[in-house]
Amino acid sequence: MDPFVSEGDLEPSRPESCLDQPMDSSSVHEVVHEVVHFDSSALPAKHHDPDTTEPISCGLQTLEELLSWKRSDANLFNVAAVPLAPRDPPLAASARRTLVSHDMMGGYLDDRFTQGTHSDAPYAFYHWQYIDIFNYFTHNMVTIPPVVWTNAAHKHGVVVLGTFITEWTDGAVVCEAFLKDEESYRAVADRLVQISHCYGFDGWLINIENSLSEGAVKNTPLFLQYLTEQMHERVPGSLVLWYDSVLEKGELKWQNELNESNRVFFGACDGFFTNYNWTEQSLEWMTGYSGLDGRQADVYVGVDVFARGKVVGGMWETNKALEIIRKHNFSVALFAPGWVYETLSDKTQFRKNQDKFWALLSDFLSIHRPASPLPFVSSFCQGFGKAIYRRGQLEASRSWFNLSAQEVQPLYNNTQLEGGGWLSSRSCPDDAWNGGCSLLLEGVIPATHTSPVTAKIFSLDVILAPKTLVTLIYKSSPGIRISLELKTTDPSQCTHMNVHDVKVPPVSAAGLGDGLESVSQFFQLCGNLSAGGWTIGCSQLELRGCALREVSVSIQRDREAQETPISCRVGEILLMDGASLQTPPQLVKGLCIYDVVWLRGAGTSTSPCLHLNATMHWDYPTEFVRHFRVYWRRLRGPDPRIPPGQLALMGRAYSNFYRVTELEIPEAPGLLELVVEPVIRKGFPLPESHWGRRSLSYTEAKTK
Numbered sequence: 001m002d003p004f005v006s007e008g009d010l011e012p013s014r015p016e017s018c019l020d021q022p023m024d025s026s027s028v029h030e031v032v033h034e035v036v037h038f039d040s041s042a043l044p045a046k047h048h049d050p051d052t053t054e055p056i057s058c059g060l061q062t063l064e065e066l067l068s069w070k071r072s073d074a075n076l077f078n079v080a081a082v083p084l085a086p087r088d089p090p091l092a093a094s095a096r097r098t099l100v101s102h103d104m105m106g107g108y109l110d111d112r113f114t115q116g117t118h119s120d121a122p123y124a125f126y127h128w129q130y131i132d133i134f135n136y137f138t139h140n141m142v143t144i145p146p147v148v149w150t151n152a153a154h155k156h157g158v159v160v161l162g163t164f165i166t167e168w169t170d171g172a173v174v175c176e177a178f179l180k181d182e183e184s185y186r187a188v189a190d191r192l193v194q195i196s197h198c199y200g201f202d203g204w205l206i207n208i209e210n211s212l213s214e215g216a217v218k219n220t221p222l223f224l225q226y227l228t229e230q231m232h233e234r235v236p237g238s239l240v241l242w243y244d245s246v247l248e249k250g251e252l253k254w255q256n257e258l259n260e261s262n263r264v265f266f267g268a269c270d271g272f273f274t275n276y277n278w279t280e281q282s283l284e285w286m287t288g289y290s291g292l293d294g295r296q297a298d299v300y301v302g303v304d305v306f307a308r309g310k311v312v313g314g315m316w317e318t319n320k321a322l323e324i325i326r327k328h329n330f331s332v333a334l335f336a337p338g339w340v341y342e343t344l345s346d347k348t349q350f351r352k353n354q355d356k357f358w359a360l361l362s363d364f365l366s367i368h369r370p371a372s373p374l375p376f377v378s379s380f381c382q383g384f385g386k387a388i389y390r391r392g393q394l395e396a397s398r399s400w401f402n403l404s405a406q407e408v409q410p411l412y413n414n415t416q417l418e419g420g421g422w423l424s425s426r427s428c429p430d431d432a433w434n435g436g437c438s439l440l441l442e443g444v445i446p447a448t449h450t451s452p453v454t455a456k457i458f459s460l461d462v463i464l465a466p467k468t469l470v471t472l473i474y475k476s477s478p479g480i481r482i483s484l485e486l487k488t489t490d491p492s493q494c495t496h497m498n499v500h501d502v503k504v505p506p507v508s509a510a511g512l513g514d515g516l517e518s519v520s521q522f523f524q525l526c527g528n529l530s531a532g533g534w535t536i537g538c539s540q541l542e543l544r545g546c547a548l549r550e551v552s553v554s555i556q557r558d559r560e561a562q563e564t565p566i567s568c569r570v571g572e573i574l575l576m577d578g579a580s581l582q583t584p585p586q587l588v589k590g591l592c593i594y595d596v597v598w599l600r601g602a603g604t605s606t607s608p609c610l611h612l613n614a615t616m617h618w619d620y621p622t623e624f625v626r627h628f629r630v631y632w633r634r635l636r637g638p639d640p641r642i643p644p645g646q647l648a649l650m651g652r653a654y655s656n657f658y659r660v661t662e663l664e665i666p667e668a669p670g671l672l673e674l675v676v677e678p679v680i681r682k683g684f685p686l687p688e689s690h691w692g693r694r695s696l697s698y699t700e701a702k703t704k
Contacts, residue, residue, distance in 0.1 A: 047075040059140030077114040080150040080200030081655035086371040087157030088461040097331040099133040107138030116402025121347030128156035130365040148403035157370040171210035179216035185223035203239040217250035224268035263291040271298040300333035322364035371461040375576035385436020392532035404654035419446030433571025458551040465577035473571040487550035588692030590619040637666035
């Protein structure tokens, strides 16, 4: 049997210790038994933090490590939980694409923690609708993108690429080994395909930055062609790109353009990423180059945002480079746009600097619409913040970072109005409905402006249901009225852009069904909340055969014409199929506990205490949830006079795995319960009967 087929068609398997456990997780009487041993952890060190056993992302360093990689050794915590969302227009139909190559301080920083981490000033990206491809770049030989990036990008329909790089003398040795013959280069390509397929990202940037022998360079296009063919077969929508470095004779010589010396590599894969020292004359020459073969969109002209070397633009003048590239109708590859974070010392101003940078580029970037089935929901969370909120209430007051928590991002705009008015939108971490931030709309309506002021929030491609329920959660300053505006188009007329505005009427329970708990729960959400000052407005939309294209918030003063300052904090927008309320929610099944590691550590007192570290896994369709809330509680401790404890939140999971780390528990013997609550996309809480539960008993090891 072909080794690639046997490996490539297998999904990462659950460990035997998990499979051996009873699967009726709805019963608290099913108990996992553990004996407390303070042995060193047997977990793979490269996939877990050595001190806390937290799961982490990492790359591969050597050719031997790559060739010995097996799916059974994969880091299950680094497998993307979010498939690549469709988008409009499709990437293949986009004439001028934008690629971001994320190169920052060696990579695998705060983003390596697959479950997130505490961070006061992390780097994050949230202008996804401006870009088409995201490449995670490091100088590891094989860079596997951290799962948090893949999850965030995929929600927005953005393709994610890892990096395969060889460099200098050591790189030449690697290339001579794997490019010596067909069997060798196919083995490397097969492993790269398996890794991408296993972890759920979408392809590779191939970066050979060392000279190649005559034999090796002869096999390089064959390697690229085979890798590209296999990626397309195994990962729909995938890409393989080549970086401008080696010439067809094997010499390492950056060309800063596509030409006869390097077109052989371009012809063997999906695209060409040029070096950064191009001139406008070279772009002019490329537009007439016959070697393009009609693939102008597949040439990504490199822009080093750090402006190293003799380059056009860069830093706060990166827009100058984009203007020239777009003038000649090429795609763009932005290298290291994290410059705004790395070089500007005041990290507390990161959002402001990030927004300024991308606003400068916006005239030269195309917006694509991520496609999403109903329900569509976003609370605008950017995957980091100063605190965590849940349903408008403060859940945890600490800085945090987890890009898997990032939800579909809005468009951030600044609009000038006639008469001296203005309206802007930005993220604000000072208050939120869910997650770490809300969308703040602020500005001034001038006295002469009598029509509503409209802030465009989302550009989407969402097929609406015959009865679509819409929820808008917001807070606003006095003297203004807030409403939601939707632009839709008939899907059969999309090519003609038959877009029309839809006024959203108040919701009615009629026709949604009677006596259903989920229906009553939905209507209980509507109205004014006393806690936190949030207003929840609910509406019903009845349309047939329409696709949603834009979501906007309309702001109008409710008093006489005078200059009116406005401030509106949008907490969440939800659209769902009214008929789905009649579908019973699913139960969490198969909750199991394995990879238990016991540690002694500092507790709330000065004396050492017992720490539990363990992996939890369960079965639940992740497309139905925003995240899972994971709890624990003490059922019984060594002192029988102490009653069972209350559920305590440990954290949020964004896949069907969660690693318990450094959980301080009572001394042995004891019995505790681990609990998983799905937070579903429909917005109302599930009853506890649908949660997953598993009990863990633990006893001291017997001494001889």
